[in-house]
Structures are given as structure tokens and as C-alpha cells.
Amino acid sequence: xxxxxxxxxxxxxxxxxxxxxxxxxxxxxxxxxxxxxxxxxxxxxxxxxxxxxxxxxxxxxxxxxxxxxxxxxxxxxxxxxxxxxxxxxxxxxxxxxxxxxxxxxxxxxxxxxxxxxxxxxxxxxxxxxxxxxxxxxxxxxxxxxxxxxxxxxxxxxxxxxxxxxxxx
Numbered sequence: 001x002x003x004x005x006x007x008x009x010x011x012x013x014x015x016x017x018x019x020x021x022x023x024x025x026x027x028x029x030x031x032x033x034x035x036x037x038x039x040x041x042x043x044x045x046x047x048x049x050x051x052x053x054x055x056x057x058x059x060x061x062x063x064x065x066x067x068x069x070x071x072x073x074x075x076x077x078x079x080x081x082x083x084x085x086x087x088x089x090x091x092x093x094x095x096x097x098x099x100x101x102x103x104x105x106x107x108x109x110x111x112x113x114x115x116x117x118x119x120x121x122x123x124x125x126x127x128x129x130x131x132x133x134x135x136x137x138x139x140x141x142x143x144x145x146x147x148x149x150x151x152x153x154x155x156x157x158x159x160x161x162x163x164x165x166x167x168x
Contacts, residue, residue: 002026002052006065009082011035015042017089025052025096030068031082032059034104043089048096053123056110058082058101079150080104080129085111092118103128103150109162110150113138120145125160137165 006028012035015021019042023029026048031037038044048054055064058081062068069075077100084107085099094111102110108130111120115137122144125132132150133142147160 006030006068008032008059008068009036009038012037012039012083015040015044017041019043020045023047023054025049025054028055028057028065030057030059030061030065031102033082034080034106035083037083037107038085039088040086040092041088044085044087044092044094046094046097050096050122052096054094054097056085056097056099056102061101064098077101077127079127083107084109087111087113087118088116090117092116093121094123095119095121097123099123099125099128099132101127103130103132105129109134112136113140116140124148126150130159131162132160134162135164 002024010032021044023046046054058077060075061077081101083104099110110128112134117139119141124146126149128150132147150160
């Protein structure tokens with residue numbers, strides 16, 4: 001709920017196959033460190049609004065929900081500060097969200113859809129260390145998004161959208 005926001009994720013947080021995690025508009029989720037991620041075997045329904053987007057960002061990002069780590073400006077967010085949002089179940093969606101500073105060296109994407117049908121729409125995905133969005137053997141929709149500055153590595157593994165396998 002937005003009322004209990006911000007939430008801090010400091011490890012791999014799994015959503016079991018039989019569960020649907022619904023995230024309200026305006027919720028801020030901050031990820032603390034590499035290896036922190038949402039691993040969704042179940043469905044994620046993150047549907048924000050234009051006025052009240054859902055935020056997925058680094059624990060060091062003071063832009064949303066203030067100085068959560070309470071250290072002023074002594075730490076700044078960087079590409080790859082946290083892992084990813086992994087969507088593994090058909091019907092998952094991210095709409096009207098802002099996703100920033102993910103895609104650590106292990107996961108290489110801020111959002112990864114794997115072997116599923118998922119939609120990512122009307123969102124901003126930025127400052128991933130490698131890929132903003134990765135679709136692997138998946139189908140779905142990527143539309144109405146701003147996907148930018150996901151090129152921290154400046155090599156062939158740095159791109160806004162990476163698609164492989166059958167699908168999309």
C-alpha cells in the first residue's frame with residue numbers, strides 16, 4: 001500500500017507461484033544492494049497512474065520518498081545498485097512506473113521477463129547498468145515507455161531493450 005511506503009528490499013524477495021502481488025499507485029520500493037530483487041514466480045500487478053507512478057529504485061536514491069538511508073548526500077545512486085524485477089508468470093504487468101538504477105552485474109537487467117507473457121507500458125526505465133528491459137523467450141507488450149540511459153557499461157551488453165528467443 002502507498003500508506004506503508006517506502007518499502008526496502010534487501011535480499012531476493014520471492015512471490016510464490018500461487019500469489020498475485022498487487023502494488024498500489026504511488027508506492028515506492030527501494031532496493032538495498034546487489035542481490036536485492038523481486039523474483040516473481042507468481043504474478044506482479046504494478047499499475048500506477050500518470051500522477052502517482054509506482055517507483056522501483058535504489059536505496060541511495062533520495063529523489064523518491066526522501067533520504068531513506070538517512071545519510072544526506074554522502075551516497076548517491078548508481079547504475080547496478082540492485083538486481084532486478086523478474087517476471088515469470090503470464091499476466092504480470094508494470095504500468096505507469098519508474099524503474100531506476102537496477103541491472104547489477106549478475107542480473108544485467110532492471111526488468112527481466114522470462115518464458116512468460118507480460119506487459120510493460122507507460123513507464124520510465126533508466127540508469128540500468130546493462131539492459132533496461134530483457135525479454136527472454138517471452139511475449140507481451142512494451143509500449144508507451146521512456147527507456148533511456150541504460151548504457152553504463154558502454155559495450156555490447158549495454159542497451160535499453162534486449163530481446164532473445166521466440167516471442168514478442
